[in-house]
Amino acid sequence: MLELLSFGPNGWGGQLLMGTAMTVAVAVSAFAFGILVGSLGASAKLSHSLALNVVADVYTTIVRGIPELLVIYLLFFGGSGVATAIAAAFGYDGRVDLNAFTIGVLAVGLISGAYSTEVIRGAVQSVPFGQIEAARACGMSRWLILRRVLVPQTLRFALPGLGNVWQLTLKDTALVSVTALAELMRITHLAAGATRQPFLFYSTAAVLYLMLTTISTALFNRAEISANRGVRRA
Amino acid sequence: MNWQLMWDSLPRMLGGLSLTLQLIVGSLALGALVAFGVALLRLSGNRVVETLAAAYVFIFRGTPLLVQIFLVYYGLGQFEFIRDSILWPFLREPYWCAILALTLNTGAYTSEVLRGAILSVPQGQVEAARACGMSRALAFRRIVLPVAIRQMLPAYGNEVILMVKATSLASTITLMEVTGIARRMIAQTFAVFELFIVAGVIYLVLNFIATRLIKFAEWRLTPYLRARA
Numbered sequence: 001m002l003e004l005l006s007f008g009p010n011g012w013g014g015q016l017l018m019g020t021a022m023t024v025a026v027a028v029s030a031f032a033f034g035i036l037v038g039s040l041g042a043s044a045k046l047s048h049s050l051a052l053n054v055v056a057d058v059y060t061t062i063v064r065g066i067p068e069l070l071v072i073y074l075l076f077f078g079g080s081g082v083a084t085a086i087a088a089a090f091g092y093d094g095r096v097d098l099n100a101f102t103i104g105v106l107a108v109g110l111i112s113g114a115y116s117t118e119v120i121r122g123a124v125q126s127v128p129f130g131q132i133e134a135a136r137a138c139g140m141s142r143w144l145i146l147r148r149v150l151v152p153q154t155l156r157f158a159l160p161g162l163g164n165v166w167q168l169t170l171k172d173t174a175l176v177s178v179t180a181l182a183e184l185m186r187i188t189h190l191a192a193g194a195t196r197q198p199f200l201f202y203s204t205a206a207v208l209y210l211m212l213t214t215i216s217t218a219l220f221n222r223a224e225i226s227a228n229r230g231v232r233r234a
Numbered sequence: 235m236n237w238q239l240m241w242d243s244l245p246r247m248l249g250g251l252s253l254t255l256q257l258i259v260g261s262l263a264l265g266a267l268v269a270f271g272v273a274l275l276r277l278s279g280n281r282v283v284e285t286l287a288a289a290y291v292f293i294f295r296g297t298p299l300l301v302q303i304f305l306v307y308y309g310l311g312q313f314e315f316i317r318d319s320i321l322w323p324f325l326r327e328p329y330w331c332a333i334l335a336l337t338l339n340t341g342a343y344t345s346e347v348l349r350g351a352i353l354s355v356p357q358g359q360v361e362a363a364r365a366c367g368m369s370r371a372l373a374f375r376r377i378v379l380p381v382a383i384r385q386m387l388p389a390y391g392n393e394v395i396l397m398v399k400a401t402s403l404a405s406t407i408t409l410m411e412v413t414g415i416a417r418r419m420i421a422q423t424f425a426v427f428e429l430f431i432v433a434g435v436i437y438l439v440l441n442f443i444a445t446r447l448i449k450f451a452e453w454r455l456t457p458y459l460r461a462r463a
Contacts, residue, residue: 065395065441066434067402069413078426174298178406185300192308199309206297206305213296 004195005204012191012201019187020208026104026183027170027212033109034169035162038116045121056117063114068107068172075107076179104176104183112169119161123154156227163220167213174209184208240428243419247432253411254440257401261336262394268341273348287345294342299400302339307331307407332404340397347393351386352378384455391448398440412436 007013044056063071075098083096098106127150135145177185188205192198275287294302310316310325324330355378363373405414416433420426453460 062434062438065399066437067399067413069402069405070416070430070433070437073413073417073420074426074430077420077424078430081426171298174300175403177300185298188301189304192304197312199305199312202301202305202309206293206301209297209301210293 004191004197004200012187012195015187015191016184016204016208019182019184020212022101022181022183023170023173023185024212026101026108026173026176026181027166029105030108030112030173031166031169033105034112034116034165035120037109037113038120041113041117042120042124045117046124060114060117063111068111068175069178071111072104072107072175072178075103075110079103079106100176100179100181103179104173104181108169108172108176111172112165115165115168116162119158119165120154122161123156123158124150126157127153156231159220159224159227163217163224166216166220170212170216171209236425236428239423239425240432243429243432246419247412247415247429247436250410250412250415251436253404253409254401257332257336257404257409257411258398258440260333261340261401262397264333264337265340265344265397268337269344269348272341272345273352276345276349277352291342291345294339295346299335299339299403300406303332303335303403303407306335328404328407328409332401332407332409336397336400336404339400340393343393343396344390347386347389348382350389351382354385355381380455384452387448387452387455391445394444394448395441398437398444402437 004011005013005016041056041059044052045060047053079098079102080096083098084094087094087096131149131153132145135149140148173183174185176183177189180186184205188201192201195201272287272290275283276291278284306325307328310331316322316325325334359377359381360373363377364370368376401411402413404411405417408414410418412433416429420429423429
């Protein structure tokens with residue numbers, strides 16, 4: 001039975017490995033996209049413009065309040081239509097088709113971004129305001145303050161929260177399998193159907209996901225230690 | 235925006251609400267029992283039992299819920315002895331598979347929340363209860379558990395919201411709850427945004443009600459915070 005998991009011609013090992021790589025690729029891209037969206041969202045929430053505040057609040061409330069699967073269906077069925085409309089607005093009159101990878105990254109990234117927004121907002125707010133005043137008093141420009149004072153410390157405060165968001169993002173990529181993207185869950189589903197050994201393959205997938213979450217937890221712990229190396233522990 | 239279609243889709247969508255609610259309430263209730271048992275096992279002091287409970291929590295928190303649902307729904311039926319057992323009439327049904335997977339999932343998360351809350355009960359209160367002559371069990375029931383439950387409510391509220399959303403995964407094993415119906419209607423009509431909005435609003439309302447209920451429970455359990463006003 002275990003030869004089904006091998007790398008030979010009768011085994012699914014190679015495909016499972018490719019699927020795992022695809023899962024990691026989707027997760028990393030979506031997480032990065034999420035941090036980008038989250039930074040924009042956090043700056044919108046902290047800005048003094050009421051309109052931006054409302055837009056960011058609506059975004060986080062909606063995305064965190066509805067099932068991830070619905071968001072993925074929205075982009076799966078509607079994403080290409082919107083992309084075509086946007087392209088048309090720029091004067092391109094053909095049809096734009098988003099591939100499954102792009103749809104997966106956009107969908108999971110938008111979900112990830114809603115959680116990142118809150119994490120980054122909290123982290124920015126925990127940088128003592130006196131430090132920003134001090135930097136301004138030293139004559140630093142806004143950009144210099146952002147680069148030298150705000151971002152490095154925000155990163156340190158945000159790391160534990162972002163670690164949680166990463167775990168969510170990694171697990172959410174399994175849902176992208178409904179769009180038939182060949183990530184780990186999809187490959188597992190195909191293998192389980194073809195070999196009639198569902199238990200074997202789904203447990204293998206579970207073990208692979210566990211390995212990914214365990215390794216990334218260890219990496220985030222190391223990143224936290226490295227980000228906190230300048231801070232004395234109580 | 236096709237308002238007529240949105241309005242017309244509402245009754246069909248709400249037809250799935252009963253199933254969604256059953257999944258939420260069923261798995262949260264059973265999950266609370268599992269969480270209670272697992273939290274006690276993790277604090278039992280017996281190394282073997284603690285390790286087993288910790289392994290359960292680690293596995294269910296570290297893997298996607300979709301894997302767990304498929305493992306229960308497709309995986310268990312593979313074994314002869316399960317198909318011959320008295321549980322098969324239940325495990326054959328996607329409904330009970332969904333409840334089982336959701337229960338085990340929320341049980342793992344909730345047990346951690348509960349364990350943290352139990353550990354946060356000040357040791358002095360337990361000592362005081364023991365000094366009054368309460369047995370360990372009585373002190374746990376009258377002192378530790380009520381304080382812990384009050385303590386865990388905010389974190390448990392987040393878990394409830396996650397469960398409301400998680401029930402949508404039941405649609406992947408043929409259950410026609412709100413998301414399943416929305417997906418089918420989107421595939422039929424291609425009115426993606428209209429139907430997405432209708433389904434999304436249903437979930438937002440559910441989550442709004444859930445957060446209100448948790449807030450109310452918190453308010454009821456903290457009379458000492460109100461007495462001064």
